[in-house]
Amino acid sequence: MNLNKRNIILIGMPGVGKSSIGVILAKTLGYEFVDTDLVIQKKENRLLREIIAEEGDERFLEIENEVNATLEADRCVIAPGGSVIYGQEAMEHFQKIGTIVYLKLSYEELKKRLGNLKGRGVVLKEGQTLQELYEERVCLYEKYADLVVDEENKDIEATLQAIRDELGM
Secondary structure, eight states, rough: OOOOOOEEEOOOOSSOOHHHHHHHHHHHOEEEEEHHHHHHHHHHSSSSHHHHHHHHHHHHHHHHHHHHTTTSSEEEEOOGOOOGOOHHHOOOHHHHEEEEEEEEOOOHHHHHHHOTTTTGGGOOOOOOOHHHHHHHEEHHHHHOOSSSEEOOOOOOHHHHHHHHHHHHH
């Protein structure tokens, strides 16, 4: 692993398990875990869904981009929100400080896992469906990913092993 890139950044749609997998991966590697949604909430002193409701999607994406683009981390597993890929500065920063792992899941499996998107603080344009959001984001996740781990038919343990294998750890 490149020593200047000593972080692992997990990207993917809401519901793919970035936070759940990230916590366990961090423990097994002796890294710290950073959920950037929690960093945003702490900085803004309100929930993601409150920021979106009060400020709108565009302003939320600006805040998310700014927080992620300035995140300082070393030997961390970082789990940003699913919309981080809209922030070019954030993604360029992540490319410099870590290895970006895209946790890929089919639309059908994702739909089974997700409940109330608005309650999760998911950025959906007015009238946009989950399928449209999925199709819009997949190409961006693939564009920024250093590694792609397909989670289809894998439990958490199998996904963790696939990540470690891909990272050579």
